[in-house]
Amino acid sequence: MDLDYSATELAFRGRVRQFLDAHLTPDLCDVSPTDESAQAAAVRRWQGVLHAHGWGAVSWPVDFGGVGATPVEQYLFELECALAGTPIQLPFGLRMLAPVLMKFGNPAQQQHFLPRILSGADWWCQGYSEPGAGSDLASLKTQASRDGAHYVVNGQKCWNTLGQHADWIFCLVRTDAAAKPQRGISLLLIDMHSPGITVRPTRLLDGTCEVNEIFLQDVRVPVENRVGDENAGWTYAKFLLGHERTGIAGVGASRRALLRLKAIAGEERRNGRPLLSDPAFRRRIARIEVDLLALEMTNLRVLTASAAARSAGVEASILKVRGSEIRQAISELMMEAVGERALALRRGFAPDAASEPVPATGHVAGLTLSYLNLRKLSIFGGSNEIQKNIIAQTIVGL
Amino acid sequence: MDFGLTAEQEMLLESTRRYVGDHYSFEKRRALLSTGNGCSRGVWNDLAALGVLSVNVPEEHGGLGAGPVESMLIALALGEGLVVEPFLTSAVIATRLIALAGSAAQREQWLPALASGERIAVLAHGGGDDPSAVMTRATAEAGGWTIDGRQMVVYHAPVADLLLVTAQVDDPHGKCLGLFAVPRESTGVSLDSYRTLDDQPAADVAFAGVQVGADARLGGDAAAAVAEALDFGLAIHCADAVGVLDRALAVTIEYVRTRTQFGGPIGRFQALQHRIADMAGHIENARSMSYVAAVKSAAPDPRARARALSAAKVIIGQAARFVGQQAVQLHGGMGVSNEVAISHYFRRLTASEIRFGSGEHHLDRYAGMMTDS
Numbered sequence: 148m149d150l151d152y153s154a155t156e157l158a159f160r161g162r163v164r165q166f167l168d169a170h171l172t173p174d175l176c177d178v179s180p181t182d183e184s185a186q187a188a189a190v191r192r193w194q195g196v197l198h199a200h201g202w203g204a205v206s207w208p209v210d211f212g213g214v215g216a217t218p219v220e221q222y223l224f225e226l227e228c229a230l231a232g233t234p235i236q237l238p239f240g241l242r243m244l245a246p247v248l249m250k251f252g253n254p255a256q257q258q259h260f261l262p263r264i265l266s267g268a269d270w271w272c273q274g275y276s277e278p279g280a281g282s283d284l285a286s287l288k289t290q291a292s293r294d295g296a297h298y299v300v301n302g303q304k305c306w307n308t309l310g311q312h313a314d315w316i317f318c319l320v321r322t323d324a325a326a327k328p329q330r331g332i333s334l335l336l337i338d339m340h341s342p343g344i345t346v347r348p349t350r351l352l353d354g355t356c357e358v359n360e361i362f363l364q365d366v367r368v369p370v371e372n373r374v375g376d377e378n379a380g381w382t383y384a385k386f387l388l389g390h391e392r393t394g395i396a397g398v399g400a401s402r403r404a405l406l407r408l409k410a411i412a413g414e415e416r417r418n419g420r421p422l423l424s425d426p427a428f429r430r431r432i433a434r435i436e437v438d439l440l441a442l443e444m445t446n447l448r449v450l451t452a453s454a455a456a457r458s459a460g461v462e463a464s465i466l467k468v469r470g471s472e473i474r475q476a477i478s479e480l481m482m483e484a485v486g487e488r489a490l491a492l493r494r495g496f497a498p499d500a501a502s503e504p505v506p507a508t509g510h511v512a513g514l515t516l517s518y519l520n521l522r523k524l525s526i527f528g529g530s531n532e533i534q535k536n537i538i539a540q541t542i543v544g545l
Numbered sequence: 546m547d548f549g550l551t552a553e554q555e556m557l558l559e560s561t562r563r564y565v566g567d568h569y570s571f572e573k574r575r576a577l578l579s580t581g582n583g584c585s586r587g588v589w590n591d592l593a594a595l596g597v598l599s600v601n602v603p604e605e606h607g608g609l610g611a612g613p614v615e616s617m618l619i620a621l622a623l624g625e626g627l628v629v630e631p632f633l634t635s636a637v638i639a640t641r642l643i644a645l646a647g648s649a650a651q652r653e654q655w656l657p658a659l660a661s662g663e664r665i666a667v668l669a670h671g672g673g674d675d676p677s678a679v680m681t682r683a684t685a686e687a688g689g690w691t692i693d694g695r696q697m698v699v700y701h702a703p704v705a706d707l708l709l710v711t712a713q714v715d716d717p718h719g720k721c722l723g724l725f726a727v728p729r730e731s732t733g734v735s736l737d738s739y740r741t742l743d744d745q746p747a748a749d750v751a752f753a754g755v756q757v758g759a760d761a762r763l764g765g766d767a768a769a770a771v772a773e774a775l776d777f778g779l780a781i782h783c784a785d786a787v788g789v790l791d792r793a794l795a796v797t798i799e800y801v802r803t804r805t806q807f808g809g810p811i812g813r814f815q816a817l818q819h820r821i822a823d824m825a826g827h828i829e830n831a832r833s834m835s836y837v838a839a840v841k842s843a844a845p846d847p848r849a850r851a852r853a854l855s856a857a858k859v860i861i862g863q864a865a866r867f868v869g870q871q872a873v874q875l876h877g878g879m880g881v882s883n884e885v886a887i888s889h890y891f892r893r894l895t896a897s898e899i900r901f902g903s904g905e906h907h908l909d910r911y912a913g914m915m916t917d918s
Contacts, residue, residue: 148547148548148549148550148554148614148836148839148840149546149547149840150546150547150548150836150837150840150841151546152546153546153547156546219546406918409917409918410918413917413918423917426912429912429915430908430909430912432912432915433908433911433912433915434859434908436856436911436915437855437856437859437860437908437911438830438860440834440837440856441830441831441833441834441856441860442830444830444833444834444836444837445829445830445832445833447546447548448548448832448833448836450546451546451547451548451549452548461825462829464822465822465825465826465829468822468826469826469830532819534822535818535819535822535823536815536818536819536822538821538822538825538826539812539815539818539819539821539822540818542798542821542822542825543798543801543802543812543818543821544802545801545802545810545812545813
């Protein structure tokens with residue numbers, strides 16, 4: 148047992164830091180959180196920079212153009228990127244679809260799509276949830292009927308993240324209405340520029356449009372864009388969701404947020420001294436820091452466990468629940484630290500506009516918007532209640 | 546980053562588990578507790594034969610000279626069986642303390658006897674990590690020391706041969722914390738013995754004019770050695786708690802699977818399932834932090850060590866309280882019956898939270914050491 152990073156892991160981290168020092172330029176980091184098109188542009192640009200320097204897909208095998216990093220190295224990469232404040236790497240193509248294509252896709256699909264994911268040429272989004280199919284995903288209704296060499300797709304998807312920028316969507320569709328819910332689903336890759344697709348952004352409680360409704364009307368999809376077998380999509384969908392372990396707890400984001408919380412509490416004053424020196428507030432920060440340390444160690448323990456020692460599902464679900472709770476708790480404490488100034492939200496009175504936050508700069512900027520935005524963490528990717536169902540059903544077995 | 550065990554460590558864990566499983570059943574333990582203080586010479590000799598008492602004894606004194614992971618694994622297995630023998634007090638804390646602070650002669654006198662199980666030693670120090678709270682004083686006299694005062698809640702004092710007593714002393718170079726080897730049978734030592742919340746034998750120990758020789762003192766200022774031995778004890782105590790946590794969850798799962806109400810097992814109800822999921826989450830974090838505690842207990846920097854150990858105790862304390870309380874709750878009426886194992890796990894977990902400083906105490910300690918950026 149050695150709970151320090153090995154020499155190899157430290158060398159890897161050194162290379163990541165070196166790369167970030169050299170190539171993470173201010174124009175990539177200092178993008179206004181409310182300027183959505185600038186954000187999207189930074190995301191695309193960042194994937195290009197990563198790809199150009201061989202860091203495009205840390206988790207992928209070398210044969211597919213990835214780094215072939217170990218789980219701990221992947222974790223370190225994500226941690227360093229989060230601490231440095233890089234733009235995100237979109238998970239939809241890289242972390243979700245790509246492993247499915249590598250395992251279940253045919254060579255033509257692999258050769259066409261994987262390089263374009265790696266380079267950032269294609270922006271992928273996810274077509275899972277529907278108005279009537281959230282936690283109960285298998286009840287989805289979007290239908291695909293066969294017409295010669297095409298499927299004709301009709302239906303509606305929702306809570307689609309960043310699909311307004313997307314070139315492609317991977318979609319769960321019903322290909323056999325008569326079968327049991329899980330049995331009649333297929334996984335289709337659909338060009339977002341196809342006729343019949345309408346994207347309608349959904350304005351969220353923080354005023355941004357991070358998700359969309361997607362309407363599909365008689366959208367024609369070539370049969371060769373089906374992944375794997377017809378009606379076997381549920382298997383691929385579960386594989387796709389169950390693949391994530393290194394980043395699901397969001398340790399890097401929480402560590403960065405915790406540093407910001409301390410900086411805020413160092414600036415704010417209460418009873419004539421920094422809030423960070425107030426014993427009660429300091430204790431609350433300390434509790435979160437300790438909880439985060441425990442989460443980080445559990446995450447690393449899961450990543451280094453042998454396949455035999457793993458309890459699939461339980462670990463990822465525990466990490467997701469705790470990770471979201473901690474991230475939300477930090478955000479809550481930041482807001483509390485600034486008192487009533489957390490009430491000032493956005494400049495001006497334009498309806499439905501994601502105008503700049505008030506104040507626009509300084510340590511208070513965007514705290515409340517972030518608090519609002521992060522409510523999603525305990526909901527998306529299977530709500531925390533669903534995660535607890537998974538944990539209990541696995542260990543209780545009823 | 547490697548959380549794995551060596552083949553020898555796996556064997557040690559398995560052999561200790563096997564012994565506990567085969568020879569320390571709930572009924573056997575109950576019988577031991579009902580006929581005496583709970584400790585058994587037979588069990589202690591068996592543990593010695595397994596080699597578990599010698600892991601912290603350096604090789605030159607006949608021990609294994611193993612690292613903290615071995616102690617952690619033994620404590621885990623003993624915790625699973627709610628074993629009340631003085632492994633933690635004698636084979637971990639007192640052994641480490643003598644190895645750290647003892648002279649060559651003291652080490653040679655005591656360590657082989659502790660490794661073989663022939664002797665039991667405990668640290669009598671009620672001050673936690675605040676040496677100024679020690680209510681015992683040692684006064685230098687011709688040829689030795691006189692010790693007066695008392696030490697509260699000394700685990701396993703009733704079965705100990707040797708008490709390692711902390712005491713305030715006025716050395717020529719200033720006040721400091723002295724450490725003295727005092728045979729329990731010494732004149733002037735009196736015990737007010739009792740059973741603890743977790744069914745272990747303990748005592749408040751009074752010292753009234755207890756005379757010991759000059760050779761009874763271990764080291765000069767023993768504060769650092771006592772702190773290190775206590776930190777090591779805290780780390781291994783965390784592993785004991787994880788063993789109890791695992792079993793508390795396991796018996797609770799077994800109960801909700803088999804207890805039938807409203808026409809089926811109560812484990813099918815979501816309110817109970819989510820509670821169990823929360824318990825599992827607490828336990829996985831507790832397990833991670835017990836590893837951190839054990840490994841960092843050997844850290845050379847006392848501040849880094851203290852910070853890691855306090856963090857661990859906060860997490861283990863939260864887990865012990867939550868899992869203990871919810872395990873009783875999920876057992877319904879059976880949970881408050883002394884006949885059912887869960888009440889025993891609950892009491893041990895409650896004690897775990899309190900021993901070596903509560904979670905709240907350690908959160909304070911951590912907050913004091915936390916970096917500001």
